[in-house]
Amino acid sequence: MDFHHISCMPDEVLAFLQGKEKGIYVDATLGGCGHSRRILTEVPESHLIGIDQDPYAIAHAKEALAPYGNRVTLVHGNFSGIGSILNDLGISAVDGILADLGLSLYQLEASGRGFSFKGDEPLDMRMDPASPRSAADIVNQEKEQTLKTLFRDLGEERFAGPIARRIVHAREENPIEKTGQLAEIVRMCIPAKHRAKQKIHPATRVFMALRIAVNEELEKLDFFLKEAPLRLLPGGKMVVLSFHSLEDRRVKQAFRKLAFPCTCPPDFPLCNCGGRADFRLLTSKAVKPGEKEILANPMARSTRLRALQRLP
Numbered sequence: 001m002d003f004h005h006i007s008c009m010p011d012e013v014l015a016f017l018q019g020k021e022k023g024i025y026v027d028a029t030l031g032g033c034g035h036s037r038r039i040l041t042e043v044p045e046s047h048l049i050g051i052d053q054d055p056y057a058i059a060h061a062k063e064a065l066a067p068y069g070n071r072v073t074l075v076h077g078n079f080s081g082i083g084s085i086l087n088d089l090g091i092s093a094v095d096g097i098l099a100d101l102g103l104s105l106y107q108l109e110a111s112g113r114g115f116s117f118k119g120d121e122p123l124d125m126r127m128d129p130a131s132p133r134s135a136a137d138i139v140n141q142e143k144e145q146t147l148k149t150l151f152r153d154l155g156e157e158r159f160a161g162p163i164a165r166r167i168v169h170a171r172e173e174n175p176i177e178k179t180g181q182l183a184e185i186v187r188m189c190i191p192a193k194h195r196a197k198q199k200i201h202p203a204t205r206v207f208m209a210l211r212i213a214v215n216e217e218l219e220k221l222d223f224f225l226k227e228a229p230l231r232l233l234p235g236g237k238m239v240v241l242s243f244h245s246l247e248d249r250r251v252k253q254a255f256r257k258l259a260f261p262c263t264c265p266p267d268f269p270l271c272n273c274g275g276r277a278d279f280r281l282l283t284s285k286a287v288k289p290g291e292k293e294i295l296a297n298p299m300a301r302s303t304r305l306r307a308l309q310r311l312p
Contacts, residue, residue: 006105007034008241008300009289013098014038016282021045023095025133026086026205026231028079028224030057033064039096040068049072049094051085053078053128053215056111057104078128080220083227089114095232099224100241101217102303115211117203120180125207125214135210139176144168154218154246156208162189163206182206208244218246225254229279232310237282239307248286248304255281255308282307 007013007142013035017025022045027036030052040048048071050061058076065072075085081101086094114125114135125135142150144164151160166189167176177183183203189194190202212218229238242248261275286304294301 006101006297006299007032007038008297008303009287009293009305010035012036012289012305013241014042016305017096017098017237019105019235019237020095023047025100026048026082026090026094028082028097028099029101030061030074030101031102032057033061035098035100036061036065036072039098040065040071046095047073048188049073049075049086049089049091051075051077051079051082051112054107055129059063061178063106076222080223080227080229082224086231087245093231093236095233095236097228097232097236097238099239101227101247102241102243102299105299114179115207117183117201119180120178122155122221123179123182125211127215131215132215135214136175136177138210138213139182147257150156151206151209153209155205155207156210156245157205158194158210159191161295179207210254210309214244218250220255221250223246225250228312229254229258229308234310234312237307237309240303242304242306243302248306251304251306252286255279255306256303257281258308278311280309280311282309 008045017039021043023043024047025043026049027039028051030050036048036050050065050072052058055076056240058074070292073089077085103115107113108263112121113126114121123134123136123139147164147167148160151157151163157163163186166185169186170176170185176185186203186206195202210212232238240251242251256281259277259281261277262271263273263275283306286306289300289303
């Protein structure tokens with residue numbers, strides 16, 4: 001299976017996660033297995049639990065991680081269910097958890113599921129093909145106001161209103177079923193002077209918004225951020241790689257709440273709320289990739305890494 005992908009910030013991920021010569025680690029978003037390989041190689045007595053909602057990623061992992069034998073356990077599922085997944089495996093807590101929230105190159109370039117507007121693929125965008133609702137369902141069924149809100153809130157698209165209006169008019173004549181159709185509709189809604197200034201394709205934000213909505217990415221991220229830290233052993237570490245502000249803001253806020261649980265007013269001389277920190281931030285601010293990595297892998301440019309540790 002051709003599942004090409006270059007993992008972002010692998011050195012930094014290992015630097016934050018690594019702390020023992022053995023232990024149990026969870027790669028909650030396997031993707032192309034680049035991070036998993038590094039963990040298994042550089043923590044030689046580790047056991048890795050790999051989770052991914054894309055069945056093709058699991059199939060790839062069975063081949064790619066086969067040399068590590070019984071040190072690997074693969075699970076087809078969403079990272080939001082990390083608690084129940086670990087329960088089913090009879091594991092209460094682990095030494096490290098990683099979540100890379102980005103798309104793999106395979107999903108973008110070879111999955112045929114419409115994650116990219118560069119080709120003309122079915123307007124699908126489901127990371128798990130068994131999920132009930134596709135991007136085409138949303139585009140062709142939702143009301144204009146719902147589409148406007150989706151593009152504005154999840155894509156931070158400035159021209160959400162005109163785009164939603166044109167989509168509704170276009171689908172009255174023919175269903176919008178291909179990525180090329182949608183990309184052209186969006187392009188026509190962006191004034192030429194704004195298109196000339198943009199460094200990204202005009203449809204980028206709309207496609208991102210649809211992908212987030214189809215896969216319920218933010219809701220599932222919130223579930224994961226609540227459950228995963230509680231599954232760390234004392235001294236265990238958690239690393240999350242995010243790729244846009246909506247994700248990174250959630251990770252930042254969740255980690256800060258765990259590290260600074262006190263809810264007393266800032267001017268109180270002593271804490272009266274009883275908020276006791278069981279975690280500490282390993283990153284005071286998001287860590288970004290270096291220029292050398294960005295030159296070698298342009299997809300890494302927007303990566304933001306945040307890390308947390310459960311106190312011993």
